[in-house]
Amino acid sequence: MSVAAVEPATAAGETLLKVENVSLSFGGVRAIRDVSFDIRRGEIRAIIGPNGAGKTSMLNVINGFYHPQAGRITYKGATRRRMRPHQAAAQGVARTFQNVALFKGMTTLDNILTGRTLRMHKSFFWQLWRYGPALNEEIEHRKYCEEIIDFLEIERIRKEPVGRLPYGLQKRVELGRALAMQPDLLLLDEPMAGMNLEEKEDMSRFILDVNAEFGTTIALIEHDIGVVMDLSDRIVVLDYGNKIADGKPDEVRSDQKVIDAYLGVVH
Amino acid sequence: MQSGASRDPEGALDTFPKWLRHHAQVRGARPAIRLKDRGIWRTWNWTDTHESVRALAHALRTLSIGVGDKVAIVGANRPALYWGITAAQWLRAVPVPVYADAVADEMAYVIENADVKIALVQDQEQVDKILSIAARLPQLTHILYDEERGLRTYDHSRLHFIAEVMAKSRAALAAPAMARELDDAIDDGRADDPSIMLYTSGTTGRSKGVVLSAGRSVAAARDTVEFDKLTDQDEQLAYLPLAWVGDHYLNYAQMFVAGGCMACPESADTVQQDLREIGPTFYFAPPRVFESLLTRVMIRMEDAGALKRAIFHHFLGLARRWGEKIMDGKRVPLHARLHYALGALLVYAPLKNVLGFSRIRTAYTAGEAIGQDLFSFYRSLGLNLKQLYGQTEAFLYVTCQADGAVRADTVGPAAPNVSLRLAPDGEVQFKSPGQFVEYYKDPAKTAEALTDDGFVKTGDAGIFDEDGQLKILDRAKDVGRLRDGTLFAPKYIENKLKFFPNIKEAVAYGDSRDFVTVMLNIELASVGNWAERNGIAYASYQEIAAHPRVYALIAEHVREVNRALAREAQMAGAQIRRFLILPKELEADDGELTRTQKVRRGFIAERYATLCAGLYDGSSAADIATEVTYEDGRKGVLAARVRIEDVDVDLPVSHEILRERAA
Known part of the structure; x- marks a missing residue:
C-alpha cells in the first residue's frame, strides 16, 4: 500500500x-x-x-x-x-502574542470562545435572555470551539482556568483562540x-x-x-x-x- | 430488571451477536454505549447499536470477510471499534484486538501471526503504523479507520473511512432481501465458534494468541453477571486497553450479557473527569490507580483549612474503625452507626463524589498485591471494593470475592463454576467455564499449558487459607523452600515489606538456606521527610541508608512483617531473621531491575555476593565495592561497609488462639 x-x-x-x-x-x-x-x-x-x-x-x-x-x-x-x-x-487576520495574552481567570473554553466574538451577531437585547436566538447562536459557536479543542487535544483542560496551566499549554490555548476566528x-x-x-x-x-x-x-x-x-x-x-x-x-x-x-x- | 441468566433460560443466546439482537428487541431504548465527543456525551441505545453493528458487518462482508477470517482492532475505546468486534462476530469472523501503544514491529508480529485480513483502526497514528509495515503483511487487504483527521490526502484504494462505508452499507441494506440474509447470518453463529483472539502480553517470550470460544465467553460472563447481580441499569466506563482480557470481559462481555451500558471516555487524559460525569456502577482499576488517587486526596487535604482537616481526619478515623464492619453487615453499636452516617454526609459521600465513585455497587482490583491500608481506606468509605484473580486463559475470572467476605491479602474462593486446585508443588490450576480453546497455531504451547486431565496451569503458586480463599504467593518457578522444608515465597514477603511507604524495594533470599534474609532499599522521599522532622542531617542516599536511626525505623517494619507472617500457618517459618539496607538504589540501568521495575534476585545476589554471604555468616557488617552507572552513562565505583542487623522472630500463632482472641 x-x-x-x-x-x-x-x-x-x-x-x-x-x-x-x-x-x-x-x-x-x-x-x-x-x-x-x-x-x-x-x-x-x-x-x-x-x-x-x-x-x-x-x-x-x-x-x-x-x-x-x-x-x-x-x-x-x-x-x-x-x-x-x-x-x-x-x-x-488573527494573531497570537509573544507573551501569552489570555484571560487568566477564565477557562480554556471561555478563552477560545472569545475568539468567536466578532462572529456573534445577536444584539445585546437577545443576549440578556437565557433562551432564544442568542442561545442557539452560542451553541453553534460552542460547537466550533469544541472542534478546535479536539483538534488541539486540550480536552483535559477544557474547564481549567488558564492561569493555572503550564506555559506550553497556555500557548496552545492562545493558538486555539486565534483559530476560533477562522482566520485566512x-x-x-x-x-x-x-x-x-x-x-x-x-x-x-x-x-x-x-x-x-x-x-x-x-x-x-x-x-x-x-x-x-x-x-x-x-x-x-x-x-x-x-x-x-x-x-x-x-x-x-x-x-x-x-x-x-x-x-x-x-x- | 432481571439478571442475565433468567432472561435466557434455554441458553439459546450463545454468541454476542445473538445477545445484541435480543437486547435490541427487549430493551431497545436502553442506552448501550456512550462516547464523549466534542465535549458532549452521545448515546447509542441497543436499537442504534444493533443497526450500527449490522451496517458495519455488511461493510466487512463486502470487503470479503467471512467465516474464520481475522479482523484486527487497534485503538482506544471507541464505539466504532467495539462495533467492529461484534460485526466480525456476526460474520463468524474472529476479532483480534491489538494493543494501541504497540510499536509497529510488535503490531506486525500480531497481525502476521494471526493472519489478519482487515484492520479496523482508530486514527492516523495507527494507519501510519500499519502502512509502515504493510509490505511485510501480504495477507492484509484493507484498513478501515474511525477518525478522518489527517487522512484525507492518503491513497484510498485500500483505505476506508468507517462512517463512509457504514453509510454505503445502510443504503444497500435498504433492500429487504439483502437485509434478511444478513440478519439470518446471526443464527449461523455457534457456541464453539472462536469468538475472539487475545494476545498475551508476552513478558515471558513471544506473545501467544489465546483463542476463546463464543459459547464459553458467554457462559463465563453469565456466571459473573449473576454473581455480582449486574442488570441493564448498570453502567461502566470503558477505559481499559481493548486488547486486554479485562476490557473484553468486564466492559464488553459482561455488559453484552447484562444489557448495561459502557461509556467511552473522551481521551485517555480525561478518564478521571469522565468517571465523575458518568458515575459508573461497576468499576475496575489496578491497585496503583487506587494508590495514586489516595495520594492525591491526601495531598489536597494538606492544603485545606485547619477545621476541614480536623473534620476529615476525625471521620476517616471513625471509618477505619467501623466502616468495613458496617459494610459487611457485622454487629455495630447504634451510636457508631449514627456517627458514621454523619460522616457519610460530611465526608465520605462528597469524597466519593469527587472521585466519581458515588454510584459504584461493585468495584474490583487485581493484577498485583494491594496493601491492607489502601484496600481498607476505600472499603471503609463504603466502596464495595473486592479482589479477583484471573488470566486471559480463563477469560478472566478464576477466583473472586463475594460481597461480605472480602480481605486484602486473599483473592477469594473459586469463581462460580470454576474448579480450582493446587498441584503438589503449590501451582494453582483451574478449569473454568470461559477456559480458552487453544493458543493460535501453537499446539505445543497449548499442550504445555494444560494438565492431562484438562486443567490449566497458571504458573502462579498459591495457598488456600483456612476459610477457602486463595492467596497468590509468587510465580511458581520463584517459590522455593528453606532447608527445613518451609515454603519460601520471596515476592509474598517482599510485597508485605513494600506496603510500608518507607521501603521502596525488597529482595528476599531463603531458597535452600537455613532462614530468610532481605536486602532493602528505602524510599528517599518519605524517609527523607521523616529525617527532616527528626533533625537527622544527611547528604546522600548512601549516608541516610546507613544511619542507625533509619536502621531502627526499618527494623520495626521488618518486625511487623514477621508478626504478620507468624499468624499464617504456612508462612510462620519463613520469618525474616536478618536484613540490610543497600547503599544504593536498585536501578534498571544497572540491570538490577527489569524495565517493568521487577527485582532480578539472581543478578542482585551475584552482584552483591559479599553482602549475601554476610547475611548468612552471622557477621554484623560486610564490605561491598561495585560499579554503578550514572544517569549520563559514566561509570563509577561505589564502595561501602554495610551494616547487617538481626531481627526478632515471632512465635507462630495458632489459629485456635487467633479465633479465641477475635471472639
Whole structure:
C-alpha cells in the first residue's frame, strides 16, 4: 500500500498579502527600512532575524497595529495605507502574542470562545435572555470551539482556568483562540518561545496540521532557526530593519549575509 | 430488571451477536454505549447499536470477510471499534484486538501471526503504523479507520473511512432481501465458534494468541453477571486497553450479557473527569490507580483549612474503625452507626463524589498485591471494593470475592463454576467455564499449558487459607523452600515489606538456606521527610541508608512483617531473621531491575555476593565495592561497609488462639 502524497488542495497559490517598500520609525529609531515581500495563500511563511531586527514591528504593521510612514500593503487585492486592528480581524487576520495574552481567570473554553466574538451577531437585547436566538447562536459557536479543542487535544483542560496551566499549554490555548476566528491569515509571534523540546515538537505538529487541515495561511516569527527551517515554505530574514534574504529554507540557510547576521559580524 | 441468566433460560443466546439482537428487541431504548465527543456525551441505545453493528458487518462482508477470517482492532475505546468486534462476530469472523501503544514491529508480529485480513483502526497514528509495515503483511487487504483527521490526502484504494462505508452499507441494506440474509447470518453463529483472539502480553517470550470460544465467553460472563447481580441499569466506563482480557470481559462481555451500558471516555487524559460525569456502577482499576488517587486526596487535604482537616481526619478515623464492619453487615453499636452516617454526609459521600465513585455497587482490583491500608481506606468509605484473580486463559475470572467476605491479602474462593486446585508443588490450576480453546497455531504451547486431565496451569503458586480463599504467593518457578522444608515465597514477603511507604524495594533470599534474609532499599522521599522532622542531617542516599536511626525505623517494619507472617500457618517459618539496607538504589540501568521495575534476585545476589554471604555468616557488617552507572552513562565505583542487623522472630500463632482472641 502506498501513501501517494497528494498535494494539499491549498498548496501555495495566489498572493494573499503583499508588503511593498514599507518603512517604519519611532522618532529617530528606524525599525523597518524599505522592506518588501509577499505571502501566498496556503503557505507557511516565516519572518526571522536576530534580536531587534524588526520582526514583531513587521507583524504589527501587517495587522494594522502600527502604521508605516511609507510603503503599501495589499491584502486580498485591496491596497491600504492605514488599517485598524479590528478591521484586520474582521477581514480574517488573527494573531497570537509573544507573551501569552489570555484571560487568566477564565477557562480554556471561555478563552477560545472569545475568539468567536466578532462572529456573534445577536444584539445585546437577545443576549440578556437565557433562551432564544442568542442561545442557539452560542451553541453553534460552542460547537466550533469544541472542534478546535479536539483538534488541539486540550480536552483535559477544557474547564481549567488558564492561569493555572503550564506555559506550553497556555500557548496552545492562545493558538486555539486565534483559530476560533477562522482566520485566512494567522500571525504567530514566537509560538515556541520559552518552550521545552517536547512542547516545541507538539506546537510544530499543530502548526503544520492547522495549515494542512484548515488551509490557513500562516506567517510566523520565530527565534529557533531549526524549527523555522523545518516548518516553513519560505523565509524572510530581517536584520536591523533591512530585509537581507528571502527564499526557500535551503537558500536562506546557505546565504552568507544571514550567517553573518546571526553570528554577529560588525556592520 | 432481571439478571442475565433468567432472561435466557434455554441458553439459546450463545454468541454476542445473538445477545445484541435480543437486547435490541427487549430493551431497545436502553442506552448501550456512550462516547464523549466534542465535549458532549452521545448515546447509542441497543436499537442504534444493533443497526450500527449490522451496517458495519455488511461493510466487512463486502470487503470479503467471512467465516474464520481475522479482523484486527487497534485503538482506544471507541464505539466504532467495539462495533467492529461484534460485526466480525456476526460474520463468524474472529476479532483480534491489538494493543494501541504497540510499536509497529510488535503490531506486525500480531497481525502476521494471526493472519489478519482487515484492520479496523482508530486514527492516523495507527494507519501510519500499519502502512509502515504493510509490505511485510501480504495477507492484509484493507484498513478501515474511525477518525478522518489527517487522512484525507492518503491513497484510498485500500483505505476506508468507517462512517463512509457504514453509510454505503445502510443504503444497500435498504433492500429487504439483502437485509434478511444478513440478519439470518446471526443464527449461523455457534457456541464453539472462536469468538475472539487475545494476545498475551508476552513478558515471558513471544506473545501467544489465546483463542476463546463464543459459547464459553458467554457462559463465563453469565456466571459473573449473576454473581455480582449486574442488570441493564448498570453502567461502566470503558477505559481499559481493548486488547486486554479485562476490557473484553468486564466492559464488553459482561455488559453484552447484562444489557448495561459502557461509556467511552473522551481521551485517555480525561478518564478521571469522565468517571465523575458518568458515575459508573461497576468499576475496575489496578491497585496503583487506587494508590495514586489516595495520594492525591491526601495531598489536597494538606492544603485545606485547619477545621476541614480536623473534620476529615476525625471521620476517616471513625471509618477505619467501623466502616468495613458496617459494610459487611457485622454487629455495630447504634451510636457508631449514627456517627458514621454523619460522616457519610460530611465526608465520605462528597469524597466519593469527587472521585466519581458515588454510584459504584461493585468495584474490583487485581493484577498485583494491594496493601491492607489502601484496600481498607476505600472499603471503609463504603466502596464495595473486592479482589479477583484471573488470566486471559480463563477469560478472566478464576477466583473472586463475594460481597461480605472480602480481605486484602486473599483473592477469594473459586469463581462460580470454576474448579480450582493446587498441584503438589503449590501451582494453582483451574478449569473454568470461559477456559480458552487453544493458543493460535501453537499446539505445543497449548499442550504445555494444560494438565492431562484438562486443567490449566497458571504458573502462579498459591495457598488456600483456612476459610477457602486463595492467596497468590509468587510465580511458581520463584517459590522455593528453606532447608527445613518451609515454603519460601520471596515476592509474598517482599510485597508485605513494600506496603510500608518507607521501603521502596525488597529482595528476599531463603531458597535452600537455613532462614530468610532481605536486602532493602528505602524510599528517599518519605524517609527523607521523616529525617527532616527528626533533625537527622544527611547528604546522600548512601549516608541516610546507613544511619542507625533509619536502621531502627526499618527494623520495626521488618518486625511487623514477621508478626504478620507468624499468624499464617504456612508462612510462620519463613520469618525474616536478618536484613540490610543497600547503599544504593536498585536501578534498571544497572540491570538490577527489569524495565517493568521487577527485582532480578539472581543478578542482585551475584552482584552483591559479599553482602549475601554476610547475611548468612552471622557477621554484623560486610564490605561491598561495585560499579554503578550514572544517569549520563559514566561509570563509577561505589564502595561501602554495610551494616547487617538481626531481627526478632515471632512465635507462630495458632489459629485456635487467633479465633479465641477475635471472639
